[in-house]
Amino acid sequence: MRAQADAGANIAFIKYWGVRDEALNLPLNDSISMTLDAARTTTAVEFSPRLADDVLTINDKPASEAALRRVSRHLDLVRERAGVTWRARVRSRNTFPMGAGVASSAAAFAALTAAAAAALRLELDGAELSRLARRGSGSAARSVYGGYVWWHAGTDDTSSFAELLAPPEHWDVRDVVAVVATAEKAVSSAEGHRLAHTSPFLRARLAQTQRLLPCVREAVLRRELALLGPCIEADALAMHFVMMSSRPPLFYWAPETLALIKAVHLWREAGLAVYFTIDAGPNVHLICEAADVEQVIARVQALEYVREIIVAGPGPGIVLQEPA
Numbered sequence: 001m002r003a004q005a006d007a008g009a010n011i012a013f014i015k016y017w018g019v020r021d022e023a024l025n026l027p028l029n030d031s032i033s034m035t036l037d038a039a040r041t042t043t044a045v046e047f048s049p050r051l052a053d054d055v056l057t058i059n060d061k062p063a064s065e066a067a068l069r070r071v072s073r074h075l076d077l078v079r080e081r082a083g084v085t086w087r088a089r090v091r092s093r094n095t096f097p098m099g100a101g102v103a104s105s106a107a108a109f110a111a112l113t114a115a116a117a118a119a120l121r122l123e124l125d126g127a128e129l130s131r132l133a134r135r136g137s138g139s140a141a142r143s144v145y146g147g148y149v150w151w152h153a154g155t156d157d158t159s160s161f162a163e164l165l166a167p168p169e170h171w172d173v174r175d176v177v178a179v180v181a182t183a184e185k186a187v188s189s190a191e192g193h194r195l196a197h198t199s200p201f202l203r204a205r206l207a208q209t210q211r212l213l214p215c216v217r218e219a220v221l222r223r224e225l226a227l228l229g230p231c232i233e234a235d236a237l238a239m240h241f242v243m244m245s246s247r248p249p250l251f252y253w254a255p256e257t258l259a260l261i262k263a264v265h266l267w268r269e270a271g272l273a274v275y276f277t278i279d280a281g282p283n284v285h286l287i288c289e290a291a292d293v294e295q296v297i298a299r300v301q302a303l304e305y306v307r308e309i310i311v312a313g314p315g316p317g318i319v320l321q322e323p324a
């Protein structure tokens with residue numbers, strides 16, 4: 001009973017920040033993202049009646065207790081659905097450097113969900129896989145699909161799932177990740193989602209997402225970066241204002257983060273079509289079209305405080321593979 005699946009991380013254009021229901025990972029707002037081709041996780045799952053416990057390796061090394069617990073809890077949902085109690089051996093590998101500041105939980109839980117479901121011969125459609133992946137990590141709900149994806153917040157387990165807006169080949173956008181720090185973040189996004197409620201600016205941001213979501217959708221469908229860019233910058237800033245005004249406050253930025261934001265504004269004034277977005281960390285994602293990516297990379301490379309650059313384009317969703 002084994003299967004293997006590959007899935008990509010995603011960069012959100014409209015972010016998920018704040019939960020309505022922690023147990024079910026039901027978000028407070030809809031979100032839109034692009035699944036990435038260059039930051040992926042491949043996971044093999046083998047269920048066996050002979051195993052006493054779940055076993056997890058990440059990049060060929062035994063995983064931490066905390067990671068194993070989170071994966072076991074997620075496998076329990078899949079086991080329950082299939083009506084089995086067998087434990088599993090899980091081998092997960094990332095194609096991107098761990099600790100490079102690229103969030104890996106979306107790719108990890110999308111790949112795990114698909115591999116575990118396939119190993120247990122569960123026949124799930126995209127929406128069902130998305131609901132199940134969401135339980136492991138909210139943003140994993142979106143990584144089930146490739147290209148451009150809309151996650152409907154919903155109000156319960158059934159209504160909260162992602163759907164495809166446009167496939168990867170629809171629009172050749174690039175995400176140039178300027179890595180400025182590689183340390184583990186001090187506050188997990190799970191904790192941050194809980195704290196969002198304590199910010200007086202949460203309501204303002206949620207109202208703004210209602211206005212931005214249809215713009216981002218239109219921008220993606222019409223392939224208009226000049227429409228997309230201002231929306232994604234406005235939402236990333238609003239999310240960080242919520243973080244910074246939570247109690248206790250969360251500061252994910254480093255001084256280099258603000259320096260990069262200012263650099264992007266200067267580059268744009270000079271005629272380069274590039275926009276930024278920032279997740280729950282200090283690294284800055286520079287969003288541009290493929291035609292401009294070399295220019296963007298050259299400008300980022302010239303900044304002495306950028307430690308590493310990762311370049312990704314739109315990639316496929318879950319890909320089932322032959323187990324090695």
Ligand code: DP6
Nearest residue numbers: 012015016137138139189190279280
């Ligand atoms: C800032 O999906 O990582 O990247 O459900 O706790 O795994 P968990 O949270 P997660 O939160 C993502 C936060 C974000 C914005 C986004 O990707 O939408």
